[in-house]
Amino acid sequence: MVKAINRLTPKFTTNADGTDAVIQMTELVGEVDGPTIGISAAIHGNENTGSQVILELFRLLRDMPLKGRILLLPVANPTALAVNARFSPIDQVDLNRQFPGSLTGTYSQQLAAALTREFFDVIDVSIDLHSGTDRPTVDYVYINNAEDLSRAFGAKVLYRPVVDKQGTVFAGTTKAVTIEKRGIPSVVVELGGGIVDQTPYVTRTVDGVMNMLRHLGTIAGDVRPNPKQVVVNEIQGIRATTGGWIEPLSPANGEEIAGGAPLFRIIHPYTFEVLDEVTAPFTRGIMIMQHLTRNLVHSGDYGWMVGNLDGATD
Ligand SMILES: [Zn+2]
Incomplete structure (x- = not known):
């Protein structure tokens, strides 16, 4: 059993309807000190x-002996989650490009500042869970500054972004706080999403995070050996070139795909005409993200991601 379970709800502003805007976290405190x-x-x-x-992690961990503390932030962007949108409807700003945030900025910038103060500034290790949104389904883990921890998740495909001249790939992401400001081990998981049953992705992610917690010594038990893994340094994202029905033609995520092999086609929903057919970009690629069902897309919507196996390492 954990020593204590604390609900933390720090307020960061007042909503227009008069209610408190809060960050909602649950803290699991172990009997033994630790990170x-x-x-x-x-x-x-x-x-x-x-x-x-x-x-699911809460249900598992609340009955386990812990070393240190686990701070659960199930929803970093509550107003966006409530309407199943990427950005908050209040300001339509990408929260994950605003860190470390601003107390005098827009709603999402204020939220970022509060998340920095209340969450990212008090943790010693960051595990941030993303997915392919509610449409595409994705499957990879970033290697940032904690390769062993990233690998311990157990994903087949890992991605080590090539750092640009400014030393940052995505300015204003949580990396601005976890890595650049604080230098704490930081792992971003990209798994699941899409209009498909999420159960297998939830199960795999729970399993992967539990193994990371064993790797960190937070929970007891043997660390599971990693599967055969491939680390890519280059990923190409391919957006829908036009609106319409997007029809998947690619192999499953984690499978290899040769350059020129079909990825998807887009069909006019009214004339049934094929508007575009898109093929794989690299000589040797590996599938990372795709729509798994025929979805109606806007031109420019998120579509596919392929990793480059040339230059990839084990
Ligand atoms: Zn995301």
């Missing part, structure tokens, strides 16, 4: 798979 592991999800509100994962 604080932060597990967060739904910084993009249409990626609720990780929120489901944190629910």
Whole structure:
């Protein structure tokens, strides 16, 4: 059993309807001292798979002996989650590009500042759960500054982003706080999403995070050996080139795909004409994200991601 379970609801502003805008966290305190592991999800509100994962983690962890503390942030972006949108409807700003945030900025910038103060500044390890949104389904883990911890999740495909000249790939993400400001081990998981049953993705993510917690010594038990893994340094994202029905033609995530092989086609929903057919970009690629069902898309919507196996390592 954990020593204590604390509900933390720090207020960061007042909503227009007069209610308190709060961050909602649950803290699991172990009997034995140790580092604080932060597990967060739904910084993009249409990626609720990780929120489901944190629910399942809570059910498992509340009855286990812990070393240190686990701080659960099941929904980083509550107003976005409530309407199943990537951004908050209040300001339509990408919360995960606003860190470390601003107390005098827009709603999402104020939320980012509060998340920095109340969550990211008090944890010693960050595990941030993303998914492919409510449409595409994704499957990879970032290697940032904690390769062993990233690998311990057990994903087949890992991605080590190539750092640009400014030393940052995505300015204003949680990395601005976890890595650049605080230098704490930080892992971003991208798993699940799409209009398909999330159960297998939730199960895999729970399993992966539990193994990371064993790796960290937060919970007892043998660390599971990693599967055969591949680390790519380059991922190409391919958005819908036009609106219409997007029809998947690609192999499953984690499978190899040769350059020129079909990824998807887009069909005019009224004339049934094929508007575009899109093929794989690299000589040797590996599938990372795709729509698994025929979905209606807007031009420019998130579509597919393929990793480059040339230059990839074990
Ligand atoms: Zn995300």
